[in-house]
Amino acid sequence: xxxxxxxxxxxxxATGQRVTLRCSPRSGDLSVYWYQQSLDQGLQFLIQYYNGxxxxxxxxxxxxxxxxxxxxxxxxxxxxxxxxxxxxxxxASSVAGGPNTDTQYFGPGTRLTVL
Amino acid sequence: AQTVTQSQPEMSVQEAETVTLSCTYDTSESDYYLFWYKxxxxxxxxxxxxxxxxxxxNATENRFSVNFQKAAKSFSLKISDSQLGDAAMYFxxxxxxxxxxxxxxxxxxxxxxx
Numbered sequence: 001x002x003x004x005x006x007x008x009x010x011x012x013x014a015t016g017q018r019v020t021l022r023c024s025p026r027s028g029d030l031s032v033y034w035y036q037q038s039l040d041q042g043l044q045f046l047i048q049y050y051n052g053x054x055x056x057x058x059x060x061x062x063x064x065x066x067x068x069x070x071x072x073x074x075x076x077x078x079x080x081x082x083x084x085x086x087x088x089x090x091x092a093s094s095v096a097g098g099p100n101t102d103t104q105y106f107g108p109g110t111r112l113t114v115l
Numbered sequence: 116a117q118t119v120t121q122s123q124p125e126m127s128v129q130e131a132e133t134v135t136l137s138c139t140y141d142t143s144e145s146d147y148y149l150f151w152y153k154x155x156x157x158x159x160x161x162x163x164x165x166x167x168x169x170x171x172x173n174a175t176e177n178r179f180s181v182n183f184q185k186a187a188k189s190f191s192l193k194i195s196d197s198q199l200g201d202a203a204m205y206f207x208x209x210x211x212x213x214x215x216x217x218x219x220x221x222x223x224x225x226x227x228x229x
Contacts, residue, residue, distance in 0.1 A: 002159075035217075042221050042222070045216040056215075058216055090160060103150075108158070109158055109160075
């Protein structure tokens, strides 16, 4: 158990809908990363937050957004869902998200299926 | 952009034997970090081993060790005394500024046979 929690574990929805994925980082970790794992694209970085502020963006679609709250949990919002958004979404956390030996610990993932 | 290449989509090893998984990367940075993550059928991403680029000594964690060749931009993972529980997808990852997110290779699926 990495200490990172993600809810829900599974989500099934229809095209055009909007969903919210939730992540709670390990105790003491200030940085949260979101990754998408799909058969087509492999594991891709989406976005990073550090202590409530956006720090870096990866291959995140405009239909997707995220935020990190004062209690440091994070939510990833996916809207106007398409079939191609079906994937495993991981959240990872680290202490600082900086240049030092800062390991990212992954949550169990949320499996999103868009029908 | 940094790229990570894992040229072996699948590998097979017998129990108790040794196997080496290959990884190469492309970067112009001098300071970075390299990781191997394991993803078993449960889909959980588990850190196996980490290497800091400024360290010349190869990292070791029990049965897992790396061969880090900075000039060649190569970072291979050696698994000794392979066990059935080592069967998984293994991802090589590179981490660098600005946000220090991980760039992953496409993975190597390791099969361990009795």
